Amino acid sequence: MLSQEKLLRDGKLHIFLLGSGGPFNNEKRVSSSIAVIVDGEFLLFDVGPGTYRNADLLRLPVMQLSGIFLTHFHSDHIGDLGEVNIMSWASGRSKALKVYGPRGVDKVVNGFKMAYEYDMGYRIAHHGVEIVPPEAGVLISKSITIKDSNERELCYDKNGVKIYAFEVDHSPVNPAVGYRIEYKGLVVVITGDTIKTENLVKQCKNADILFSEAISFDLLNNMINLVKNLNPRVAKILTDIQNYHMDPVSAAKLAKEAQVKKLVFVHITPPLLNKNVENIYLEGVTDVFDGEVILGEDRMKFSLEPS
Numbered sequence: 001m002l003s004q005e006k007l008l009r010d011g012k013l014h015i016f017l018l019g020s021g022g023p024f025n026n027e028k029r030v031s032s033s034i035a036v037i038v039d040g041e042f043l044l045f046d047v048g049p050g051t052y053r054n055a056d057l058l059r060l061p062v063m064q065l066s067g068i069f070l071t072h073f074h075s076d077h078i079g080d081l082g083e084v085n086i087m088s089w090a091s092g093r094s095k096a097l098k099v100y101g102p103r104g105v106d107k108v109v110n111g112f113k114m115a116y117e118y119d120m121g122y123r124i125a126h127h128g129v130e131i132v133p134p135e136a137g138v139l140i141s142k143s144i145t146i147k148d149s150n151e152r153e154l155c156y157d158k159n160g161v162k163i164y165a166f167e168v169d170h171s172p173v174n175p176a177v178g179y180r181i182e183y184k185g186l187v188v189v190i191t192g193d194t195i196k197t198e199n200l201v202k203q204c205k206n207a208d209i210l211f212s213e214a215i216s217f218d219l220l221n222n223m224i225n226l227v228k229n230l231n232p233r234v235a236k237i238l239t240d241i242q243n244y245h246m247d248p249v250s251a252a253k254l255a256k257e258a259q260v261k262k263l264v265f266v267h268i269t270p271p272l273l274n275k276n277v278e279n280i281y282l283e284g285v286t287d288v289f290d291g292e293v294i295l296g297e298d299r300m301k302f303s304l305e306p307s
């Protein structure tokens with residue numbers, strides 16, 4: 001494993017999948033989170049339940065965590081916000097943690113702050129302000145407003161790393177955003193949860209890596225057929241979720257139209273229990289997109305080097 005210092009300073013853009021699944025977890029995949037480590041900064045895109053566990057297992061430099069970018073506020077994208085904040089602070093983070101997100105992020109962040117107020121107090125009383133400086137444990141919300149729904153909005157610009165937010169369509173979840181990360185000519189795009197739109201194609205244009213959400217409607221429909229008589233409630237939810245996500249072939253069309261180099265599936269739903277099920281999930285993808293396709297898995301690593 002690369003040393004933490006090398007990860008932070010070797011000039012490459014490192015990406016780790018900390019959560020490659022959707023709301024239904026299994027051993028291989030917990031809910032959504034992607035870590036980006038570049039030029040001394042550690043950034044997280046979504047913090048679904050299980051994010052911190054995977055960051056810890058990989059021994060990532062959590063004390064350098066400086067920003068979290070939320071795509072929207074479904075629980076499978078925000079559940080670990082409190083854990084990530086407290087544990088990175090207890091591990092030695094020396095600065096307050098900024099949490100970027102669409103309108104509503106202030107309320108979400110304030111709620112987490114309130115929930116963890118006692119815990120922060122216990123730790124300060126127990127270890128002292130030198131060890132756990134109170135000001136470093138603070139979450140600061142940064143609300144993103146996208147002025148033109150067909151354009152991306154610069155929301156972070158530091159040491160050559162530019163992060164843009166763009167609007168996605170995950171209605172009735174509104175607003176919801178995706179993120180485009182640019183660094184010395186490299187482009188990485190994270191779709192967040194969305195259907196395929198013209199604007200999404202535009203925002204993914206020429207990405208070196210596209211991390212696209214995709215849920216398999218074929219697999220969900222099989223599940224619906226199995227449970228519809230036994231459990232109509234579950235069948236309804238599994239039906240409803242299909243109108244605000246992409247399936248893998250739609251994501252492949254997105255990758256093709258946007259001319260991306262590599263497509264990595266994330267938010268993989270439902271859990272893929274064996275090779276056969278993986279094949280059903282990927283069916284038709286390579287007929288559409290002829291670039292590299294990767295089925296994301298927790299703790300996978302990608303490194304890009306600026307040319």
Ligand SMILES: [Zn+2]
Pocket residue numbers: 022023032074076077193267
């Ligand atoms: Zn989700």
Ligand SMILES: [Zn+2]
Pocket residue numbers: 072074170173193
């Ligand atoms: Zn969602």
